[in-house]
Amino acid sequence: MEQSALFQPIAIKSLRLPNRIVMAPMTRYFSPNGVPTPDVAAYYRRRAEGGVGLLISEGTGIDRPTAVYDPDIPLFHGESALAGWKAVIDGVHAAGGRMAPQLWHVGAMADPARTCTCASRLESPSGFTAPGKKLGVIMTESDIADTIRAFAAGAADAKRLGFDCVELHGAHSYLIDQFFWEATNHRTDAYGGATLSERSRFAAEVVRAVRRAVGEDFVISLRLSQWKQQDFTVKLAPTPAALDAWLGPLADAGVDIFHCSQRRFWEPEFEGSDLNFAGWARKLTGKRTITVGSVGLDNDLLAMFAGESSRPTSIQNLLARLERGEFDLVAVGRALLGDAHWAAKIRAGRAQDLRGFDPQSLATLY
Numbered sequence: 001m002e003q004s005a006l007f008q009p010i011a012i013k014s015l016r017l018p019n020r021i022v023m024a025p026m027t028r029y030f031s032p033n034g035v036p037t038p039d040v041a042a043y044y045r046r047r048a049e050g051g052v053g054l055l056i057s058e059g060t061g062i063d064r065p066t067a068v069y070d071p072d073i074p075l076f077h078g079e080s081a082l083a084g085w086k087a088v089i090d091g092v093h094a095a096g097g098r099m100a101p102q103l104w105h106v107g108a109m110a111d112p113a114r115t116c117t118c119a120s121r122l123e124s125p126s127g128f129t130a131p132g133k134k135l136g137v138i139m140t141e142s143d144i145a146d147t148i149r150a151f152a153a154g155a156a157d158a159k160r161l162g163f164d165c166v167e168l169h170g171a172h173s174y175l176i177d178q179f180f181w182e183a184t185n186h187r188t189d190a191y192g193g194a195t196l197s198e199r200s201r202f203a204a205e206v207v208r209a210v211r212r213a214v215g216e217d218f219v220i221s222l223r224l225s226q227w228k229q230q231d232f233t234v235k236l237a238p239t240p241a242a243l244d245a246w247l248g249p250l251a252d253a254g255v256d257i258f259h260c261s262q263r264r265f266w267e268p269e270f271e272g273s274d275l276n277f278a279g280w281a282r283k284l285t286g287k288r289t290i291t292v293g294s295v296g297l298d299n300d301l302l303a304m305f306a307g308e309s310s311r312p313t314s315i316q317n318l319l320a321r322l323e324r325g326e327f328d329l330v331a332v333g334r335a336l337l338g339d340a341h342w343a344a345k346i347r348a349g350r351a352q353d354l355r356g357f358d359p360q361s362l363a364t365l366y
């Protein structure tokens with residue numbers, strides 16, 4: 001396995017990665033009052049020791065009053081939280097890993113399984129948490145300007161603390177995605193519009209502000225999903241031409257990596273080609289891309305919500321796609337939650353030792 005495409009280094013601007021394995025961002029609720037603890041630092045360090053090339057942190061809240069909906073989700077502003085993150089990145093570097101924080105604003109989405117005391121104050125483009133379902137407040141243009149500044153400030157802090165790159169969470173129905181989606185963006189000002197390109201203005205302005213804050217050489221990843229938590233069948237861009245019109249301006253604004261979220265990486269994005277979402281994003285923009293979705297496991301994310309366990313499975317199909325250059329990097333979620341040494345075991349060809357994933361393991365921070 002050592003000779004396989006998965007274990008070839010890659011350089012993207014100032015980012016130097018030893019291999020193509022990325023830890024997918026995963027919210028863990030183990031940071032009381034928004035401050036990552038030493039246990040959180042040890043959890044990330046363990047994955048770096050286990051051979052992951054690039055770790056992307058769980059979503060971490062930018063400096064807006066309702067950026068996240070739970071006090072145990074980490075923040076990415078304020079002295080204590082940033083000191084917690086400094087310990088995280090120092091530990092990851094000591095283990096030879098590289099890391100990005102995933103900067104997050106939830107918009108009008110709250111996790112139904114958690115008590116959200118801030119629900120009525122959640123801010124979003126048009127005050128919708130789902131099509132036709134109102135929640136929270138509509139952002140003014142000055143709220144939007146402050147939010148763009150808060151993303152940029154988070155990115156500047158990431159660079160100052162020593163993180164290797166930054167990811168913006170533009171997927172899964174959270175704030176940036178709420179601007180993209182016509183069902184949650186009914187604005188009639190410059191941040192709304194009939195076309196996806198018009199509704200991408202907010203994201204493009206965030207990316208441009210982040211680029212100004214971090215300089216040319218610091219890598220910016222943008223995570224996107226066609227699917228929505230409220231409806232997995234939604235496709236913001238139903239054709240390659242629509243995808244091109246969506247991603248082109250975002251690439252021009254300064255995105256270096258498109259992190260293309262799917263639940264099953266092998267599913268073709270459009271009829272007539274077996275390229276997946278990351279494959280199309282790479283082909284259309286020429287940018288580096290990350291694929292994700294059920295890598296190394298025998299079921300998808302929805303199985304976790306149903307309380308089902310997942311067993312290890314072959315990654316041959318993934319390797320074949322990586323070898324032919326469909327995408328550059330591969331994010332692994334639940335398989336890395338269940339097994340901190342997933343990457344090292346794959347590298348050593350120890351498939352029989354892989355542990356799979358049990359949703360009950362979410363109760364602890366192994």
Ligand SMILES: Cc1cc2nc3c(=O)[nH]c(=O)nc-3n(C[C@H](O)[C@H](O)[C@H](O)COP(=O)(O)O)c2cc1C
Nearest residue numbers: 024025026027058059292293294295301332333334
């Ligand atoms: C416990 C858990 C928490 C997650 N939290 C986030 C998050 O904070 N940000 C994000 O972009 N995706 C989040 N995801 C989605 C994962 O990054 C990933 O896309 C998804 O789990 C599919 O990958 P997998 O099949 O390898 O698990 C989360 C997934 C899990 C399992």
